[in-house]
Amino acid sequence: MRRISAQYVITNDRPVLRRAVVSAEDDGTITGIMENDGLLTEKQSVEFYNGIIIPGFVNCHCHLELSHLKGEIPEGAGLPEFIMNIRNRRDRNEGDPAVMKKAVMQMADEGIVLCGDICNNASAFSTKENSNIAWHSFIEVFGIDPARAEKRIAEAGQTAEEAGKYGFSYSVTPHSLYSVSLPLLRLLKEYTSENRVTSVHFMESESEKQFLRDNTGSLKESYERSGLLTDDIMTPAGHAEGILDEITLSGNLILVHNTFTDAATVKKVLQRKNTWWCLCPGSNLYVEGRMPPVDMLISEGCELVLGTDSLASNKNLSILSEMKLISEYFPAVRLEEMIRWATLNGARALDKENIFGKIASGMKPGLLLLENADLLNMKLLPETTVKRLL
Numbered sequence: 001m002r003r004i005s006a007q008y009v010i011t012n013d014r015p016v017l018r019r020a021v022v023s024a025e026d027d028g029t030i031t032g033i034m035e036n037d038g039l040l041t042e043k044q045s046v047e048f049y050n051g052i053i054i055p056g057f058v059n060c061h062c063h064l065e066l067s068h069l070k071g072e073i074p075e076g077a078g079l080p081e082f083i084m085n086i087r088n089r090r091d092r093n094e095g096d097p098a099v100m101k102k103a104v105m106q107m108a109d110e111g112i113v114l115c116g117d118i119c120n121n122a123s124a125f126s127t128k129e130n131s132n133i134a135w136h137s138f139i140e141v142f143g144i145d146p147a148r149a150e151k152r153i154a155e156a157g158q159t160a161e162e163a164g165k166y167g168f169s170y171s172v173t174p175h176s177l178y179s180v181s182l183p184l185l186r187l188l189k190e191y192t193s194e195n196r197v198t199s200v201h202f203m204e205s206e207s208e209k210q211f212l213r214d215n216t217g218s219l220k221e222s223y224e225r226s227g228l229l230t231d232d233i234m235t236p237a238g239h240a241e242g243i244l245d246e247i248t249l250s251g252n253l254i255l256v257h258n259t260f261t262d263a264a265t266v267k268k269v270l271q272r273k274n275t276w277w278c279l280c281p282g283s284n285l286y287v288e289g290r291m292p293p294v295d296m297l298i299s300e301g302c303e304l305v306l307g308t309d310s311l312a313s314n315k316n317l318s319i320l321s322e323m324k325l326i327s328e329y330f331p332a333v334r335l336e337e338m339i340r341w342a343t344l345n346g347a348r349a350l351d352k353e354n355i356f357g358k359i360a361s362g363m364k365p366g367l368l369l370l371e372n373a374d375l376l377n378m379k380l381l382p383e384t385t386v387k388r389l390l
């Protein structure tokens with residue numbers, strides 16, 4: 001049994017507590033919280049830290065299998081170029097267990113306890129099985145050639161079967177509205193009609209809006225150069241229509257990126273219940289050189305979660321780094337609110353809120369310590385670090 005306290009404790013279950021003591025079993029299960037009205041009398045059995053205790057971080061969007069592409073793809077080239085680079089380079093060293101293991105260790109060091117991970121194949125499965133992070137694996141499907149739609153579903157089914165053998169929590173999911181042909185989207189909608197969680201890359205670039213509008217632009221050119229373009233391109237007519245009409249209505253939906261979204265689209269998409277908006281600012285700055293419109297998403301009432309994306313488009317896999325970027329560009333966002341996106345909301349979006357996201361009796365959320373933050377103003381500083389206590 002451990003008793004742990006700090007200047008502040010953010011539980012996501014009660015107001016911010018001063019010097020409360022969290023009790024936990026050695027396996028991380030929380031057994032109780034003692035509020036002290038800020039008056040902690042020194043006791044030998046209590047570990048006291050100068051910082052903020054929070055639940056473990058939830059990373060809602062990563063591609064572990066792309067870890068070997070760290071530093072390989074030029075920054076700022078835009079999404080069509082980025083996708084082409086991934087296509088050309090992903091096979092080299094893909095699935096190198098040593099590289100993926102290192103990425104998992106980095107995530108764990110950065111306090112990530114649960115991760116939604118995109119899989120285009122089974123190459124990351126054994127690394128995930130042997131890690132100290134919990135996962136939800138999204139078996140991702142893409143393909144703009146309508147003639148191959150059936151084949152793509154069959155391939156995803158095989159990978160899903162493999163995930164089942166490992167006993168993983170998983171769901172099949174479409175990559176995006178611009179990379180999945182309409183016939184394939186419709187087969188997938190049927191196939192995923194009982195999904196508990198679905199994840200879709202959403203409005204990451206201006207070029208995908210143009211591609212959906214009239215099948216032209218730099219995304220089309222990128223498909224052309226890769227020899228993927230067919231005569232019969234079939235895509236949804238727009239982003240909101242695509243989400244509402246062509247994606248399963250079952251369970252939670254995580255929309256990833258949202259960098260180029262606008263209030264009108266958001267208002268329409270919000271007709272779908274249980275939609276979560278995932279911010280990956282590090283990746284957005286890397287690929288498109290642009291931040292997502294965090295203030296607009298907040299004012300429209302979107303439920304936000306955070307993701308790191310992969311090492312192909314980010315310098316590290318750290319939720320704290322993503323939070324620092326948000327505070328830098330949107331200083332009005334309160335730290336407590338951002339922590340909620342990074343913990344409780346992520347756990348809810350990935351359908352794991354019975355274990356993660358809250359410091360409360362019976363939960364096993366992981367316990368983190370934020371150090372070197374500005375405790376007076378409750379702000380992150382460039383030198384703020386995170387340490388895992390439990």
Ligand SMILES: [Zn+2]
Nearest residue numbers: 061063201309
């Ligand atoms: Zn992604």
